[in-house]
Amino acid sequence: MKRISASRELLLLIAIALLLALIASRFPAFVTPANLAAVFNDTSPLILLAIGQMIVILTKCIDLSVAANLALTGMVVSLINIAAPGLPMVVIVAIAIGFGILLGMINGILVWKLAIPPIVVTLGTMTIFRGVIFLLTEGKWVNSHEMSDAFKAVPRTEIFGLPVLSWIAISAVILFWIVLTRTTLGRSFYAAGGNPNAATYAGINVGRTQFWAFTISGALAGLTGYLWVSRFAVAYVDVAGGFELTVVAACVIGGVSIMGGIGTVLGALLGALFLGIIANALPVVNISPFWQMAISGGAIIIAVVLNAQANRSPGRIILKRAEHAT
Amino acid sequence: MQLEIRPDVSIRAASDIDPLLSLAGITKTFPGVRALSDVSLKLYPGKVTALIGENGAGKSTVVKVLTGIYQPDEGDIRIAGEPVRFPTPQSAESAGVTAIHQETVLFDELSVAENIFLGHAPKGRFGLIDKSAMTTRASDLLSSIGAKIDPGATLKDLGTANKHLVAIARALSIDASVVIMDEPTAALSQKEIEELYDLVDDLKAQGKAILFISHKFDEIFRIADFYTVYRDGQMVGEGAIEDVSEPELVKMMVGRDVSQIFPDRDHNIGDEVLVVEGYEHPTEFAGIGFRLRRGELLGFYGLVGAGRSEFMQALFGITRPSGGDIRIDGASATIRTPADAVGNGIVYVPEDRSKQGAIGALPIFQNVTLPSLSRTSRNGFIRLAEEFKLARKYTERLSLRAASLDTEVGNLSGGNQQKVVIAKWLATQPKVIILDEPTKGIDIGSKAAVHEFMAELAAQGLAVILVSSEIPEIVGMSDRVIVMREGRIAAELDRKDISPESLVSHAAGIGGVEQ
Numbered sequence: 001m002k003r004i005s006a007s008r009e010l011l012l013l014i015a016i017a018l019l020l021a022l023i024a025s026r027f028p029a030f031v032t033p034a035n036l037a038a039v040f041n042d043t044s045p046l047i048l049l050a051i052g053q054m055i056v057i058l059t060k061c062i063d064l065s066v067a068a069n070l071a072l073t074g075m076v077v078s079l080i081n082i083a084a085p086g087l088p089m090v091v092i093v094a095i096a097i098g099f100g101i102l103l104g105m106i107n108g109i110l111v112w113k114l115a116i117p118p119i120v121v122t123l124g125t126m127t128i129f130r131g132v133i134f135l136l137t138e139g140k141w142v143n144s145h146e147m148s149d150a151f152k153a154v155p156r157t158e159i160f161g162l163p164v165l166s167w168i169a170i171s172a173v174i175l176f177w178i179v180l181t182r183t184t185l186g187r188s189f190y191a192a193g194g195n196p197n198a199a200t201y202a203g204i205n206v207g208r209t210q211f212w213a214f215t216i217s218g219a220l221a222g223l224t225g226y227l228w229v230s231r232f233a234v235a236y237v238d239v240a241g242g243f244e245l246t247v248v249a250a251c252v253i254g255g256v257s258i259m260g261g262i263g264t265v266l267g268a269l270l271g272a273l274f275l276g277i278i279a280n281a282l283p284v285v286n287i288s289p290f291w292q293m294a295i296s297g298g299a300i301i302i303a304v305v306l307n308a309q310a311n312r313s314p315g316r317i318i319l320k321r322a323e324h325a326t
Numbered sequence: 327m328q329l330e331i332r333p334d335v336s337i338r339a340a341s342d343i344d345p346l347l348s349l350a351g352i353t354k355t356f357p358g359v360r361a362l363s364d365v366s367l368k369l370y371p372g373k374v375t376a377l378i379g380e381n382g383a384g385k386s387t388v389v390k391v392l393t394g395i396y397q398p399d400e401g402d403i404r405i406a407g408e409p410v411r412f413p414t415p416q417s418a419e420s421a422g423v424t425a426i427h428q429e430t431v432l433f434d435e436l437s438v439a440e441n442i443f444l445g446h447a448p449k450g451r452f453g454l455i456d457k458s459a460m461t462t463r464a465s466d467l468l469s470s471i472g473a474k475i476d477p478g479a480t481l482k483d484l485g486t487a488n489k490h491l492v493a494i495a496r497a498l499s500i501d502a503s504v505v506i507m508d509e510p511t512a513a514l515s516q517k518e519i520e521e522l523y524d525l526v527d528d529l530k531a532q533g534k535a536i537l538f539i540s541h542k543f544d545e546i547f548r549i550a551d552f553y554t555v556y557r558d559g560q561m562v563g564e565g566a567i568e569d570v571s572e573p574e575l576v577k578m579m580v581g582r583d584v585s586q587i588f589p590d591r592d593h594n595i596g597d598e599v600l601v602v603e604g605y606e607h608p609t610e611f612a613g614i615g616f617r618l619r620r621g622e623l624l625g626f627y628g629l630v631g632a633g634r635s636e637f638m639q640a641l642f643g644i645t646r647p648s649g650g651d652i653r654i655d656g657a658s659a660t661i662r663t664p665a666d667a668v669g670n671g672i673v674y675v676p677e678d679r680s681k682q683g684a685i686g687a688l689p690i691f692q693n694v695t696l697p698s699l700s701r702t703s704r705n706g707f708i709r710l711a712e713e714f715k716l717a718r719k720y721t722e723r724l725s726l727r728a729a730s731l732d733t734e735v736g737n738l739s740g741g742n743q744q745k746v747v748i749a750k751w752l753a754t755q756p757k758v759i760i761l762d763e764p765t766k767g768i769d770i771g772s773k774a775a776v777h778e779f780m781a782e783l784a785a786q787g788l789a790v791i792l793v794s795s796e797i798p799e800i801v802g803m804s805d806r807v808i809v810m811r812e813g814r815i816a817a818e819l820d821r822k823d824i825s826p827e828s829l830v831s832h833a834a835g836i837g838g839v840e841q
Contacts, residue, residue: 182707182708182710183703183706183707183708184699184700184703184706184707184708185706187692187696187699187708190685190687190688190692191685191688191692191696194685194686194687194688195684195685195686195687198683198684198685198696199685199696200644200664201642201644201664201674201676201683202664202668202696202697202750203663203664203665203667203668203697204665204696205663205665257687261685261687261688262687
């Protein structure tokens, strides 16, 4: 597994390098360290959400409600900030994570206890979360001037030359890399998605494992919700509309198998960066944004084809064995 | 065990009438396994030929050859003397060969008439399906087999028996001259079975050649004209049914060369470790009770569908039984989940290792330690060194050959995957290990290794439950055998009473066993 996934991620790294080289040939300024740092910062919300989504997909589920969770949590902390401008930012961040966890747990409970297919559950909660924003605000925006300065300052505060937003993304990558490779919970994500039957036999509660995956995805979406509204200094119903599909795309490009059980934090990170670079570079080199969609779409298909081929041979061996046993 | 081959009988049969369909010298191999080796089969018009053999004797494979699903490596198929080839299922159908399968392959959401004519519906103007003609013909077909089923009903609303009749009607909707019935009575009640016999008599009267596959001797003697016996992919006997007796057929089925040698075992049987009483399930099994001692190897034999695996899954906490008690080391235990079972020292190595055993995308060491993670971790953090140590210890014990413990299990051979699964369970240090068909689909060499290993486990004081459909394995390995039939214990045999014949008679319910 190490070898295949390593080569898969290496391949993606090479693709990113080629992409950067191509952009640099037309617009050298794009690859200066300062600009690359800016691109990374801009991609940080996508990285955070892709990590959560990857964990959910690992367990053979999908979370379509991440962007709606982000928007609702963002709105909730904005409203709290208006109501209590003096509240310390640590509390605001804690509320954002906690509220995101709550929303993620709703998904998780429905998938675990009621055994509803995750795509249906999260399609439903996606709509509900957006609806709740409307109920909270009657469609009104929360604008920059209503937010406290401290509220808006957090993501852009620089530490060692990088904004807090970037540091949060980096921390999440490290944290969840450890969770997935070094903890029993991380192992059970892979087992539950890789072969739910075998995982059950090994004493893993697959439903509960999926619940935790949704909870983590919710936590990251909630945190990103605060970072998003404070960075753009605006909160409204349609914040990050349709962004859930970009998040899933980042995972797929990053080599996460939509069938579950295969994927790494590094893959999700690289998948997100690939999309982030395309989104930032194409306007600069004067390519229409419509091409951006086409390129992202092409990248998804190529990634899926590569993954399918990497996974093909073991499956065939098993089938042949099973066949002659009858 | 020398079996009697009766050349006089087959010659007489062949000289009376020419076979409608004949197979000669058919060989079919799969990687590592020779499923059919130079087998023949003859089906006569207006006659029923019973195909008899143990699980894995090659019956299903020959049906797949006859219906164009498998291509034989060698040999020829003749219909009325003319050589034919069936490169696709459609070509077998158009040559007039049709099969009613063991598991009926129908479509729940379609109507009865649509199911019957799927793929060959009567066409009307513009090549569209002529629905009224289809309904009329469907209702004719159904009434011809005595089925009172509305052709417009949706299939999912029918009961099992009626679904089966639809499958039969579907088989007959093709103007077939050869009808294959693969265990057609398995899902039917006694009354429905009688109706099926009448139907078979009708088909015989129409001059169709019928291949009848069954494990039940009473119905073979009731319905068949000829028999053919397969064993281990070879034909070992054929003839007219009136010239053969039940014991002779059983002997042909199970008798074999003593090519498999089983390890010598010290029968070092210790204290009672597991007591099961009155285990029952609403649909799968009832009244299962037995005692198991340390160092004992208890075989579970039965035909496919006798409820052995279903019971084992309940014992392991995968399914919930509706009643029954377990005592482990004298203390009563509650097993609601597999984690409970593992915690109580019971582990289950399932039959279908690709579905239930190994996790293909995870490396060997992670597969091995999966149920033991509580021992290789502290506060939820995995200690990789411990994990590797545990995985190495148990894979080495099984002499698993792989490049490294990092290798993905999906890339290993079937035998090695099986070793990973067994290593995984041994690493939990169990008291009772349940092995469900541990040698199914693996080559002879690996089989011997698994047998030796089972003997070693028992010698170390583990109580081993061996669920197997392979008679030699059960006979060669078990200290005691429980035979299951139709979800109940049909017999419990001590070492001295274990013989292929006794196993088959109890499993099939023949020879003075109550019915």
